[in-house]
Amino acid sequence: MKLCFATNNPNKIKEVSQLLGEKFELLGLKDIGCNEELREDQSxxxxNAQQKAEYIFDHYHINCFADDTGLEVETLNNEPGVFSARYAGPQRSDEDNMALLLERLNSSDNRKARFRTVICAFIQNQKHFFEGTVEGEIAKAHNGNQGFGYDPIFIPKGYSQTFAQMSLAEKNKISHRSIAVKKLVEFLKTNS
Structure with a gap:
């Protein structure tokens, strides 16, 4: 089954491809000829996940899904949340975002946080949502060079390493995105 993941992020495509397995051919936006930047202006x-998936389904008529992920930090009233990718500005710099978050948490002892991913899928003209959450805390400094986004400062609950210190296989066992994608895969296997 061909399935378009509405992203141009090669890290996300690699991560999700491993989870989907060989039964599905995962395509990115470039693979379907979509070169425009998909809007993410919902609250x-x-x-945001629905806005992106709906656009691809309406314009390219292919089974597809889109995700949006937010890092929610308890003491910051769940910031950056929906603004995670552009927390420090429109340049969408992972380094700038992490620096701003660490600065805002500098004087706080409460470093509880969670990653939350929501997937919206359009399969055979039907809309479906899947969610994955992983609890954890924000490290005091960057650690590791794997992954992307806030991975170097997020330590999942029950672990002593950040996501960026884990291999992709280790991260995929517990991450927010993998939990949501596994729910999507179960749905696809049951309904295809």
């Missing part, structure tokens, strides 16, 4: 993760 929720669900809204």
């Amino acid at each position: 929720t993760l669900e809204g």
Whole structure:
């Protein structure tokens, strides 16, 4: 089954391809000829995921899904949340985002956080949502060079390493995105 993941992020495509397995051919936006930047101007993760998936389904008529992920830090009233990718500005710099977050947490002892991913899928003209969450905390400094986004400063609950210190296989066992994608895969296997 051909399935378009509405992203141009090669890290996300690699991560999700490993989870989907050989039964599905995962395509990115470039693979379907979509070169435009998909809008993400909704106020929720669900809204952004739906906005992107709906656009691809309506314009390219292919089974597809889109995700939006937010890092929610308890003491910052769940910031950066839906603004995670552009927390420090429109340049969408992972380094700038992490620096700003660490600065805002500098004087706080409460470093509890969670990653939340929402997937919206359009399969055979039907819309479906899947969610994955992983609890954890924000490290005091960057550690590791794997992954992307906030991975170097997020330590999942029950672990002593950041996501960026783990291999992709280790991260995929527990990550927010993998939890949501596994729910999507179960749905696809049951309904295809």
